[in-house]
Amino acid sequence: MIRLTDPPLIFKAHQSHITALQFLPDGQDLLTAGMDNLVHQWSLPSWQRKRTFTGHHKSVNSLALSPNGSQLTTASSDTTVRLWDVDSGEEIRTLGIKGSHAWLSSQGRYLAALDNPRLSIMQLEQDEVSSRFKPFPKRTTALAFSPIADQIALGGQGDDILVYDLPGLSLVDTIAGAHEGYVLSLAFSPDGERLISTGLERRLRFWQSDGWNALGEVTLEN
Numbered sequence: 001m002i003r004l005t006d007p008p009l010i011f012k013a014h015q016s017h018i019t020a021l022q023f024l025p026d027g028q029d030l031l032t033a034g035m036d037n038l039v040h041q042w043s044l045p046s047w048q049r050k051r052t053f054t055g056h057h058k059s060v061n062s063l064a065l066s067p068n069g070s071q072l073t074t075a076s077s078d079t080t081v082r083l084w085d086v087d088s089g090e091e092i093r094t095l096g097i098k099g100s101h102a103w104l105s106s107q108g109r110y111l112a113a114l115d116n117p118r119l120s121i122m123q124l125e126q127d128e129v130s131s132r133f134k135p136f137p138k139r140t141t142a143l144a145f146s147p148i149a150d151q152i153a154l155g156g157q158g159d160d161i162l163v164y165d166l167p168g169l170s171l172v173d174t175i176a177g178a179h180e181g182y183v184l185s186l187a188f189s190p191d192g193e194r195l196i197s198t199g200l201e202r203r204l205r206f207w208q209s210d211g212w213n214a215l216g217e218v219t220l221e222n
Contacts (some may be wrong), residue, residue: 001110009047013040024086031072033060039074041089051089055082064111073111075102081113099128099206105145105152110166112152114140119154123167130167140186146209148192155183161197163212173212178205196206 014034021141022031030042031051039053039060064073065072071092072084081102097120099113111122116139121131134157144153150166161175161183179199187196194215195207206215 013042013046014038016059019059019061020063021056022065024065025067025069029066031063033063033074035059037076039063039072039084041086053084053089053091055091056080062101064102066104067106073102073104073108073114074184079115081111091162095122096127103143104178105150105166107145109150110145111154112145114143116140119143121152121167121169131169134167135162139182142183142197144186144195146188146192147190149209150151153186153188153195155179155186155197157182159183161186161195161207175207175212178207179203 016035018032018034020033028044030044031039033039037056037058037060041050043050056074056076056078060074060076062075070086072086073081076079077100079100080096081095081097081099082093085092097113098115099120101114103112109124111124113120117134117136118132119140120129123130131183135154136158138157140154140156142155151172152164152166154162155203159177159179161173161178164170165172173195178197179201181200183197183199186197187212193209195209197205202220204218204220208215
């Protein structure tokens with residue numbers, strides 16, 4: 001159990017901006033990524049630095065853990081995507097896929113890497129890139145893997161959310177007019193039955209994954 005301190009503990013984790021946070025599955029360690037090109041692992045509740053993952057040459061922008069937490073995938077502004085052993089902090093290898101941001105499916109079968117405007121999908125069991133394409137003409141800004149189906153939802157510059165089947169990337173559906181301008185973020189509920197999205201117009205919207213019908217929305221206050 002993590003107990004909040006009063007007053008809160010404040011410490012300097014990186015020499016520049018923190019770009020991503022990720023707890024290990026057991027909740028006892030926290031991974032942090034920064035614009036100083038590093039990833040640190042912190043032990044709880046002492047918040048002592050356990051190890052540092054070094055190898056990227058520019059900002060580390062995203063962290064993705066394997067389902068059992070034994071391996072870490074990082075993506076950087078140097079456009080390399082790297083695989084690490086969490087227990088040792090050693091790099092296993094640089095993956096044959098380019099991207100400044102990366103996401104791992106909940107089952108650990110697929111890796112998505114974004115090198116805007118191009119998105120690449122890797123099937124990890126085959127260790128090969130199955131697809132490279134441009135979902136949106138200019139930028140993809142949001143991505144979420146379904147936890148219960150081999151599907152991926154994408155948002156970008158424009159009003160729509162696109163849903164694709166994997167690995168073939170056949171277009172399942174388009175949620176037209178989901179937001180105004182950019183779709184900023186996407187997330188599935190743990191049971192996979194709902195998709196949550198946010199946009200530039202400061203609305204949080206909920207979609208039923210069976211048919212992609214709107215369930216409701218919340219307007220975010222300034």
